[in-house]
Amino acid sequence: MTAAGHNSNDDYIEQVFHETLGVIKQDKSEIAGIMSGMKDNYKRASNAGIPKSVFKWAQELEDKDINDVIRDLEWKIRVARWLGHPLGRQLDLLDVDRADAEERAYAEGLAAGKGRKENINPYGVDSPMGQAWQRGMNDGTAFANKDLSKTINGEDPGFSEEAA
Known part of the structure; x- marks a missing residue:
């Protein structure tokens, strides 16, 4: 057996080890930062009265x-x-869903806007459902873009009931 460092294959294996160890440490550090951020976000939601389990449910509904x-x-x-x-x-x-087609289309557009989804209207834009979906998308986008700092500071945010 040759001394350590004299075999180019051993050198390569050692290089791979050190590079991989460095990447793993960096990844773990990034994961810790992400987990801390998620914990903070869950805490913020909890402070607003939203349980953590609701986010798992929301992701299931989307997926x-x-x-x-x-x-x-x-x-x-x-x-x-x-x-x-x-x-x-x-x-x-x-x-059975008792909402009429236009109400459902509006609700779909509203959810898309609030979720900052792409503005891809699944209905004909000239149809009543397409127009309802677009109104919902516009209201949802306005909701998503609303500055909530006024709400946090106890001022009237001026939300419409329909967009909330």
């Missing part, structure tokens, strides 16, 4: 197909019924 969401809710209600929980008696929770 899942509506049929998967409904299936999950149906199972949760079924389990609640099995456990005798009052939620199990809320059978009308999953009734």
